Amino acid sequence: MQQQQLSELMQAAATDAVRYANEEHHITLDHSLDSLALVDSILSELHQRELAQQHSAEMIFTLCNMLGAYIGEVFIAASGGQWQQNKVDSTAPFIYVQYHDKEFPFGSVCYYKIMQDNAISLKNYVKQAMANAMQ
Secondary structure, eight states, rough: OOOHHHHHHHHHHHHHHHHHHHHOOOOOOOOSSSHHHHHHHHHHHHHHHHHOOOHHHHHHHHHHHHHHHHHHHHHHHOOOOOEEEOOTTTTEEEEEEETTTTOOOHHHHHHHHHHTTTTTOHHHHHHHHHHHHTO
8 A cells, every 4th residue: 555545544534533433422523632532531431332242353443443543643733744554464464653763553552442451541642652753
């Protein structure tokens, strides 16, 4: 996949995340850094739902990619960077934001919050990622 295609794909996924947040959670995401607290609340709700009833791997994968794309687009708008795809393991490729020599796998962090540790904050993760990106 070419860089332009990957960027367009992630922008479309971020748009899907905004639609999903509005339709399913009645939350308006406005592409601001402050809206990341709202993404945290969506992920927390998804974590609670997952504890109550396990969702399909495909559904979790899709939600993490959409919300990770949204977070990545907010990061790129605020700090810069570009989408990259890691294909080292062809059975488990992943997409991340690269800024200089740093990699930020926002979708993976979404997955971890839903499936493992609801206490982590994506808003704080992005804040730290922005600080790290500037070093």
